Amino acid sequence: MAAAPFAPSPAPRSLIGPDAPVVLAEGVHWIGALDPDLRSFDVIVRTANGTSYNAYVVRGTAGVAIIDTVKAEFSAAFFARLEAVARYDEIRFIVLNHLEPDHTGALPELLRRAPQAQVLLSPRGLPLLRALLREAFEHYDIRPVTTGEAVSLGDCGLEFFTTPYVHWPDTQCTWLAHRRILFTCDLFGSHFCDARLFNDLTGDFRPAFEHYFDRIMRPFRSFVTEALDLLETLDFAMIAPSHGPILRAGPRAYLQRTRTLATARLGAGPGSGAEKSLLVIYVSAYGATAGLAQAIHDGAEQEPGVRVSLFDLEGAELAPLLDLIEVADGIALGSPTINGDAVRRIWDLMAAMTDIEARGKLGAAFGSYGWSGEAVRMIETRLQGLKLRLPEPGLRVRLHPSTDELAEGRAFGRRLAAHLCGRAPERALDVTEAAAG
Numbered sequence: 060m061a062a063a064p065f066a067p068s069p070a071p072r073s074l075i076g077p078d079a080p081v082v083l084a085e086g087v088h089w090i091g092a093l094d095p096d097l098r099s100f101d102v103i104v105r106t107a108n109g110t111s112y113n114a115y116v117v118r119g120t121a122g123v124a125i126i127d128t129v130k131a132e133f134s135a136a137f138f139a140r141l142e143a144v145a146r147y148d149e150i151r152f153i154v155l156n157h158l159e160p161d162h163t164g165a166l167p168e169l170l171r172r173a174p175q176a177q178v179l180l181s182p183r184g185l186p187l188l189r190a191l192l193r194e195a196f197e198h199y200d201i202r203p204v205t206t207g208e209a210v211s212l213g214d215c216g217l218e219f220f221t222t223p224y225v226h227w228p229d230t231q232c233t234w235l236a237h238r239r240i241l242f243t244c245d246l247f248g249s250h251f252c253d254a255r256l257f258n259d260l261t262g263d264f265r266p267a268f269e270h271y272f273d274r275i276m277r278p279f280r281s282f283v284t285e286a287l288d289l290l291e292t293l294d295f296a297m298i299a300p301s302h303g304p305i306l307r308a309g310p311r312a313y314l315q316r317t318r319t320l321a322t323a324r325l326g327a328g329p330g331s332g333a334e335k336s337l338l339v340i341y342v343s344a345y346g347a348t349a350g351l352a353q354a355i356h357d358g359a360e361q362e363p364g365v366r367v368s369l370f371d372l373e374g375a376e377l378a379p380l381l382d383l384i385e386v387a388d389g390i391a392l393g394s395p396t397i398n399g400d401a402v403r404r405i406w407d408l409m410a411a412m413t414d415i416e417a418r419g420k421l422g423a424a425f426g427s428y429g430w431s432g433e434a435v436r437m438i439e440t441r442l443q444g445l446k447l448r449l450p451e452p453g454l455r456v457r458l459h460p461s462t463d464e465l466a467e468g469r470a471f472g473r474r475l476a477a478h479l480c481g482r483a484p485e486r487a488l489d490v491t492e493a494a495a496g
């Protein structure tokens with residue numbers, strides 16, 4: 060966030076009275092809630108500074124729109140702030156930029172109080188809204204909107220931009236052109252609770268902004284980039300996300316920083332050129348799986364156009380390895396079977412792979428075993444769950460690989476490399492069956 064212009068904070072103070080809304084611009088109010096004591100969000104994000112649930116009211120000459128709501132347990136503050144700036148019978152639209160419960164918690168009650176309001180959401184939000192409202196879904200005026208569609212509030216209007224998978228399929232952004240405010244829900248959000256609300260007044264939340272991207276948006280990098288392409292043409296003066304500070308000082312810097320985060324991957328390795336990259340990663344107690352890993356590595360190296368790297372996971376940090384996996388074209392994971400399972404380090408790595416874009420990469424599994432040999436199939440199942448493609452059945456050997464099995468390991472590696480280069484590999488020997496028999 061070095062590029063973001065952060066003004067020094069004045070003496071600590073709050074812009075927020077107990078139930079008071081906060082003005083963003085003429086006719087636009089924050090009616091959200093603060094959650095300073097939260098320390099873990101969605102189970103996956105640490106929130107040292109708590110968070111906020113930002114919701115907004117926009118008033119035009121022909122009525123009022125509500126943009127998002129708050130987590131259910133904060134409904135009282137939300138309704139109190141709403142009532143300070145609008146009557147329920149004035150609400151013409153309720154915009155749902157994203158249907159995660161922290162934004163829709165107060166929605167069922169809001170609809171009971173303003174049943175005449177039209178609900179505007181992306182088409183992919185419909186099944187989520189149906190699941191949230193159940194039978195009440197049929198009683199309300201619900202309208203899916205997509206990019207280019209707009210609604211009028213008289214002297215102003217709201218325009219919609221469908222931005223799927225930042226970070227749920229339903230996500231959209233809402234543009235209030237006459238105030239140049241972009242409501243982005245989770246995009247550009249941070250878990251950082253500060254009652255001063257605006258980024259030129261709050262404490263320094265750069266770590267929270269980056270952590271939020273890393274935990275929430277990183278698995279959807281390419282979708283984030285598409286969303287930024289769509290939004291960057293807008294001449295926005297303020298970004299109003301659903302968590303953390305409202306970005307009115309230098310808002311474009313946050314878009315640029317997000318683009319950098321979304322595209323910041325390790326570059327091509329030295330001398331790698333247009334080569335494909337295959338990572339062979341293993342854990343081994345007695346050297347049997349290690350021997351197989353070396354053979355797979357050696358075989359893959361024989362195939363031109365592939366750069367092969369070998370890692371003993373026992374001595375590796377996960378984070379840099381994940382950075383490598385993110386830019387690799389394929390990974391082969393090896394584990395012995397210990398107590399009917401793959402070993403924990405391998406599970407830890409595969410669990411952490413949900414944080415990166417792994418879909419579509421080549422995957423393969425291998426390992427040594429003594430009698431039951433479950434690990435290889437377990438790894439394959441997990442890799443398939445992560446949406447990797449597994450062109451070769453996993454390779455298992457009983458105890459230390461024999462000379463023939465090492466040769467098969469090399470052939471396995473070579474076939475994986477050939478798959479990576481789009482060349483038809485030689486026909487696989489079914490060593491899995493032979494070894495298991």
Ligand SMILES: Cc1cc2nc3c(=O)[nH]c(=O)nc-3n(C[C@H](O)[C@H](O)[C@H](O)COP(=O)(O)O)c2cc1C
Nearest residue numbers: 343344345346347348395398399428429430431432
């Ligand atoms: C504590 C322990 C538990 C094991 N449990 C299993 C098991 O449940 N099923 C199996 O097939 N082999 C089991 N084995 C055998 C190992 O999979 C086998 O020794 C393998 O060759 C080890 O490979 P490595 O040298 O790569 O670690 C176990 C070995 C140990 C030491």
